Amino acid sequence: MEKKKYHQTWGNMTYNKLFYQVTLNVWQFARSSFPSLKQFPTNWSDMVKFLENYKPRIYYKKIIWMPPNSNTIKCNTDGAIKGNPGKSSHAYCLRDREENLIYAQAEEIPDTTNVEAEAVTIKETIYHCTRRGFSRVTIETDSLLLKNILQGN
Structure with a gap:
């Protein structure tokens, strides 16, 4: 019985070219998406082993809501x-010293x-607090950029 060589083409692309393109795309994706991976392999079987054994470092910061x-x-x-x-949408809530919910709003913008x-969320918050006559308000945002702007940093 004669052994047949495996030779398949997809348009003008051979199996080897396709395999090379897939390998290159996976490598480029991994390098651009995870720049911290300094020694990402270029060989397909090494890539597969690397990804199977990869355990990303997870960083976290515990955030505790503190009353005003x-x-x-x-x-x-x-x-x-x-x-x-x-x-887009925005949401905000107001709480007092005893952690009671005073007001909450969420809407599409x-x-x-x-x-x-x-x-817009911060602007709406300030507008609402002004209308309600709240003169002492602490605003917390998860936007570092806006936090720095508001604090003058």
Whole structure:
């Protein structure tokens, strides 16, 4: 019985060229998505072994909500988008010293960027607090950029 050589083509691309392209794409994806992977292998079987054994380092920071000072309202804000720019929304809530919920609001806003969504949230929070007569308000945001701007950093 004669052994047949495996030779398949896809358009103008042979199996070897296709295999090379897939390997190259996986390598480029891993290098661009995970720049901390300094020694990512270039050989397919080594890539597979590396990825099977890869255990990413997970960093976390414990965040604890702290109540505001007496006679102060605390407002937690968040803007969210799907895409950048894209479908957007914002939400905020106000709590007193005893952690009682005073007010909460969430709504869709026009398509925007992540920074604009966070800024709109803070603006709406300030507007609401002014209308309600709250003069002592602490605002917490998860946007480091806006936090630095508000603190003058």
